[in-house]
Amino acid sequence: MTATTTRTSRDARTSREPLLQVRDLSVTFRRSGEEPFHAVSGVSFDVQPGQTVGLVGESGCGKSVTSLAIMGLLPKRGNTVTGEAVFEGTDLLKLSPKQMRDRRGRDVAMIFQDPLSSLNPVVPIGRQVTEVMERHQGLSRKEAEPKARELLDKVGIPDPSRRLKEYPHQLSGGMRQRALIAMALACAPRLLIADEPTTALDVTIQAQILTLLKDLVQDSDTALIMITHDLGVVAGLCDEVNVLYGGRIVERADRHDLFARPRHPYTHGLLASIPRLDSARGERLNPVPGSVADNLPWDHACAFAPRCSNAVEACRTTQPELERIEGGVETPRLLRCHNPISEEA
Numbered sequence: 001m002t003a004t005t006t007r008t009s010r011d012a013r014t015s016r017e018p019l020l021q022v023r024d025l026s027v028t029f030r031r032s033g034e035e036p037f038h039a040v041s042g043v044s045f046d047v048q049p050g051q052t053v054g055l056v057g058e059s060g061c062g063k064s065v066t067s068l069a070i071m072g073l074l075p076k077r078g079n080t081v082t083g084e085a086v087f088e089g090t091d092l093l094k095l096s097p098k099q100m101r102d103r104r105g106r107d108v109a110m111i112f113q114d115p116l117s118s119l120n121p122v123v124p125i126g127r128q129v130t131e132v133m134e135r136h137q138g139l140s141r142k143e144a145e146p147k148a149r150e151l152l153d154k155v156g157i158p159d160p161s162r163r164l165k166e167y168p169h170q171l172s173g174g175m176r177q178r179a180l181i182a183m184a185l186a187c188a189p190r191l192l193i194a195d196e197p198t199t200a201l202d203v204t205i206q207a208q209i210l211t212l213l214k215d216l217v218q219d220s221d222t223a224l225i226m227i228t229h230d231l232g233v234v235a236g237l238c239d240e241v242n243v244l245y246g247g248r249i250v251e252r253a254d255r256h257d258l259f260a261r262p263r264h265p266y267t268h269g270l271l272a273s274i275p276r277l278d279s280a281r282g283e284r285l286n287p288v289p290g291s292v293a294d295n296l297p298w299d300h301a302c303a304f305a306p307r308c309s310n311a312v313e314a315c316r317t318t319q320p321e322l323e324r325i326e327g328g329v330e331t332p333r334l335l336r337c338h339n340p341i342s343e344e345a
């Protein structure tokens with residue numbers, strides 16, 4: 001990150017109101033005959049204009065459910081959502097489905113992992129982009145078309161005039177994800193939520209898409225929530241990182257602090273599993289041992305205890321609270337752990 005961009009995000013954080021304030025968000029799924037399942041519990045975080053906030057953790061830790069709850073996209077039945085998601089003074093969780101539909105696309109847009117499932121296979125790419133502009137900006141098709149061409153160009157799709165007429169299956173995976181980003185940007189949303197946007201892409205294309213997102217956020221002051229299971233992805237992109245485990249935030253820190261001094265044993269394990277350029281080919285990475293299914297209930301333990309090499313007795317009897325810890329000048333550091341990794345480690 002350059003000095004200028006660091007200053008921009010610092011200013012954004014100190015001098016402006018948050019664009020989105022998520023407060024105590026919880027999502028519980030209920031199925032008849034089964035115990036209620038707490039997919040997300042007490043999650044709180046802020047997003048400032050122009051800031052990129054990461055939600056990171058292994059599959060199943062509640063990243064998508066958090067974002068779907070904020071976007072009003074969870075299934076209508078079988079779940080309870082509590083807490084607040086205040087976007088510019090309006091609690092999105094209290095909006096009617098129609099009010100939320102109007103907001104989606106206009107103020108808040110989302111990019112998913114699999115662009116094919118988000119694009120309509122029988123409608124040309126260009127038409128899908130112009131439709132968003134017609135619906136949310138009241139433009140005519142004629143007015144929207146040159147803007148769609150500009151957008152495709154902006155997201156790095158070569159020969160946009162030709163591509164506009166093509167169908168999703170005619171584009172490569174990377175180009176489809178670019179088209180989806182163009183659709184998400186068609187109404188200049190203030191907040192973009194990207195849920196594992198590069199997971200299905202090969203590494204080179206992944207790097208290109210991440211650079212594109214970074215540039216777009218910097219140029220337009222859009223706020224970005226970046227959801228990923230891969231701490232490597234947040235390395236070059238996020239200002240602030242929230243690490244989730246078992247539906248709860250277990251650590252929050254400025255990206256630099258998190259990478260330099262991870263304090264939570266789970267974060268430490270995730271960092272150790274990032275492939276390094278200097279690691280020998282075929283060398284086994286060091287993933288967090290065990291699986292997310294080996295959880296203890298948060299209400300009287302640390303859910304991570306069965307997998308944690310730092311676990312002490314209290315970890316199996318008492319829930320650790322998310323507490324402010326030393327360090328973190330710009331982003332207060334938060335940690336939920338009875339026996340953290342020492343700062344010197």
Ligand SMILES: Nc1ncnc2c1ncn2[C@@H]1O[C@H](COP(=O)(O)OP(=O)(O)O)[C@@H](O)[C@H]1O
Pocket residue numbers: 029037039057058059060061062063064065066075
């Ligand atoms: N509609 C649903 N009904 C029941 N359980 C769900 C539903 N959607 C997600 N879950 C469960 O909630 C947990 C969190 O899921 P999710 O947020 O998708 O994880 P991820 O972090 O991989 O995005 C998982 O255990 C998942 O099985």
Ligand code: SF4
Pocket residue numbers: 264265266302303304305306308309310311312315320336337338339340
């Ligand atoms: S609370 Fe205990 S089990 Fe949980 S991460 Fe910290 S040391 Fe490990």
Ligand SMILES: [Mg+2]
Pocket residue numbers: 063064065195196
């Ligand atoms: Mg997910």
